[in-house]
Amino acid sequence: MLTVSKVEAAVDTFLEKAHIGLPVAMDEFWSGILQEHGTGAEEFQELYQLGVNLGKLYRAMHSSLGLANAVLSQFESPRLRTAAVWLLQGRIPTEGKVLDLGCGSGVLLCLLASCYPNARFTGLDKCKEAIQIARERVAGLGLRNIDFQVGNVARGFGNTVGGDYDLVLSVLLFHEVLVEPQMSEAARMRYYHFLPTGPIDPCFSVGELDESIVRKLTRNAALTSVVKVLRPNGTFLSIDRWPTIRELLKWIRLTETHELHVLLAESDHIVFESRGSDDQLMTERLRATVFRKVPAQRPTALDILRFRGPQMSEQACQEGSYEGDIAELLYSALPRQVGFAYQAEYSDGSGIERCEIGLSGDFGYLYRTTSCEYRSLVLSPCSIFSRQAQSIQEMFRGHFDSCTVTFRGCDPSVLQQLRIPLKETFGPRTQ
Ligand SMILES: C[S@@+](CC[C@H](N)C(=O)[O-])C[C@H]1O[C@@H](n2cnc3c(N)ncnc32)[C@H](O)[C@@H]1O
Numbered sequence: 001m002l003t004v005s006k007v008e009a010a011v012d013t014f015l016e017k018a019h020i021g022l023p024v025a026m027d028e029f030w031s032g033i034l035q036e037h038g039t040g041a042e043e044f045q046e047l048y049q050l051g052v053n054l055g056k057l058y059r060a061m062h063s064s065l066g067l068a069n070a071v072l073s074q075f076e077s078p079r080l081r082t083a084a085v086w087l088l089q090g091r092i093p094t095e096g097k098v099l100d101l102g103c104g105s106g107v108l109l110c111l112l113a114s115c116y117p118n119a120r121f122t123g124l125d126k127c128k129e130a131i132q133i134a135r136e137r138v139a140g141l142g143l144r145n146i147d148f149q150v151g152n153v154a155r156g157f158g159n160t161v162g163g164d165y166d167l168v169l170s171v172l173l174f175h176e177v178l179v180e181p182q183m184s185e186a187a188r189m190r191y192y193h194f195l196p197t198g199p200i201d202p203c204f205s206v207g208e209l210d211e212s213i214v215r216k217l218t219r220n221a222a223l224t225s226v227v228k229v230l231r232p233n234g235t236f237l238s239i240d241r242w243p244t245i246r247e248l249l250k251w252i253r254l255t256e257t258h259e260l261h262v263l264l265a266e267s268d269h270i271v272f273e274s275r276g277s278d279d280q281l282m283t284e285r286l287r288a289t290v291f292r293k294v295p296a297q298r299p300t301a302l303d304i305l306r307f308r309g310p311q312m313s314e315q316a317c318q319e320g321s322y323e324g325d326i327a328e329l330l331y332s333a334l335p336r337q338v339g340f341a342y343q344a345e346y347s348d349g350s351g352i353e354r355c356e357i358g359l360s361g362d363f364g365y366l367y368r369t370t371s372c373e374y375r376s377l378v379l380s381p382c383s384i385f386s387r388q389a390q391s392i393q394e395m396f397r398g399h400f401d402s403c404t405v406t407f408r409g410c411d412p413s414v415l416q417q418l419r420i421p422l423k424e425t426f427g428p429r430t431q
Contacts, residue, residue, distance in 0.1 A: 005114050011081055014111045014228075016142065019066075020080065021073040023275045029074045037067040044071065054176065055127070058104070063130035064339050065136050068105045079284070079410070082272035083171060083239055084111050086288065091237065096166035099229060101222075102126075102173030106134030106146070109169075112144040120147040122161050124153065151178055156221040158228040165229050171239045172286075174251065177222050206410060223258045227293055236260055236291040241284075248287050249332065260291040264329075305326045321379045327377035331367050334360040339414035342396070344403035353399075354408075357418065358394060364418045366392065386419035 002010070015021075023029070023165045033041040040063030072080065087108075092098065100109045103123030113121040123146070125131055134148045151160040153170075154177050226236050236255075242248040252262050270286045276408045322351045323329055341356040351371035358365055364385030366378040378388060399405050 001090050002088070004085065004089065007085050010115065011084045011088065011111065011197040014084075014114055015081065015107075018107055018137065019069045019111065020071075020077050020107060022077055023074050026275070026279045029070070033067060033070050036062060037070065040064055040067050044262075059128045059129045062105060062127065062133045065105075065133050065140070065402045068130075068133050072105070072107060078272045078274045079270075079286070080108055080111075082270055083286075083288075084108060086268065086270055087112065087169075087237075088115060091290075092116060093119055093166045097122070098167045098169060099124065099161055099165045101157075101168065101170040101226075102176070103130075103134065103148065104150060105130045106137055108171060109134075109146060110137055110141055110143060113143050114141065117145055119145065124151045124157055124161055126150065126152040153222045153225070156225045158225045161229060163229045164231045166231060166234050168226050168230055168234070169239075170237075172241060174222070174238055175247075178251075178254075179354060187390065200330060218252065220258070223255060223260065227259050230293045232293060234293045238291070238292065239286050239288045242287050248289070249328070251287075252289065253374065255289075255291055259293055261294045263290045263292055266290040306379050319379045321376065323374075323376045325375075327367070327375045330379070331365075331375075331377050334365060336360055336365070337414050338409055338411060339364075339418055339420070340410050341408040343406045344399040345406070346403050348402070353403075355395070356408075357415075357420070359414050359417055364388065382417060382419075392420070 004274045023033070030045060034045070040060065042064070044057070044060040044067065047053065047060050062068050092112055092115075094116050098109075098112065098119055098121045100106075100121070100123045103109050103125050104127070106123045109121050109123045113119070123131075123134055125134070125148070128150050131148045138146055138148070152158045153173065173306050180329075204314045230236060238251075240251070242251055255262060267290045268288045270288050271283060272286075273281055273283050276282050298424070337359040338356055339358045341354070341358075344353045344355070355366065356367045358367075359382070360379070362382055363379050364382050366388055367376070370374045380388065396405075
């Protein structure tokens with residue numbers, strides 16, 4: 001495998017050859033494209049400033065290869081460069097078939113095709129104008145192992161692109177596809193936004209979803225087609241903008257209802273700096289999730305810990321306490337027997353806290369979420385979990401002075417296994 005610096009050099013050489021440059025100041029960008037690309041650029045600028053219709057914006061930006069390259073240079077080049085460097089570190093098959101969904105004008109796919117002449121690449125996008133530019137780009141670059149098709153991913157694409165793919169790739173596509181109104185707004189809210197939207201509800205797993213919702217989810221045409229076109233054991237790699245851990249979890253849950261098994265240990269975060277519309281530099285973090293076409297399995301705790309990098313995992317493992325997204329991912333992956341759960345609403349209106357104590361195999365767990373998005377998970381062997389009991393008791397009793405406490409369940413046999421004295425801890429209120 002090439003070293004990172006060699007990969008970076010290869011990416012830069014390609015981008016230069018494909019006329020993708022670096023972002024400039026916004027004023028310079030607008031005056032440059034208006035001067036060089038006339039009415040196409042005017043239309044693009046107007047739609048960009050209105051910021052409403054993505055479909056029209058994509059059509060306008062692809063009115064010529066020159067304009068498409070200028071827009072990509074300004075808004076996408078740092079992301080394309082970082083994603084390409086990440087993908088070229090052994091994540092693309094050197095032989096075999098690769099499909100890119102929502103490929104736009106194909107810069108990334110052309111780059112991959114130029115690096116792997118023995119593999120075969122197909123790009124699919126619903127924007128006819130983008131595909132036209134992609135074909136022009138291929139001709140200009142003289143690539144022979146790549147072709148492009150027009151097609152709407154949301155309507156299924158198995159018949160358009162054939163099958164037996166080793167890798168299906170999607171970059172910044174699914175956050176757009178999943179919000180497309182394929183069903184009524186009410187049904188969409190019910191099926192795609194199936195994780196609770198309130199800030200304090202703990203996430204839950206597909207196994208806990210209503211059967212009818214799972215059946216609906218399984219009919220997601222785009223993901224059904226991904227599974228259909230992949231060969232057995234093939235890889236689906238999605239790089240996307242899931243701004244919160246909740247959105248990422250929804251995405252993982254949705255793929256789980258298909259035959260796609262998330263490999264968190266192979267997944268990653270792609271971080272890069274780009275220029276916002278107000279000329280400010282901002283750091284963006286995209287989630288790269290890797291899935292394998294195998295009968296669905298839930299990710300293991302080890303997968304989840306590796307997702308965040310060894311340093312943090314080691315520290316958290318020693319302490320047995322996790323916060324934020326790792327806490328939530330681990331909580332959702334644990335087999336759980338709830339011992340005790342309550343909700344405390346602060347009388348001064350400062351928020352709500354939820355707490356759940358339970359058993360997960362030989363481990364006791366304490367999971368806390370607050371309406372300020374705080375999430376924590378403490379895991380320790382049952383034999384020593386009673387040490388946690390002290391702090392749980394104190395926390396719980398403290399709440400009675402300042403909160404309205406609502407019980408959400410109590411299983412005395414689980415508390416017994418955790419060696420938490422029921423009466424002493426929760427008093428007569430749990431009777
Ligand atoms: C943000 S752009 C990303 C383009 C490219 N993947 C990249 O990384 O530069 C999203 C692309 O997805 C395409 N797209 C959106 N919805 C689609 C759908 N339902 N089917 C096919 N393509 C779609 C758009 O036309 C657009 O080219």
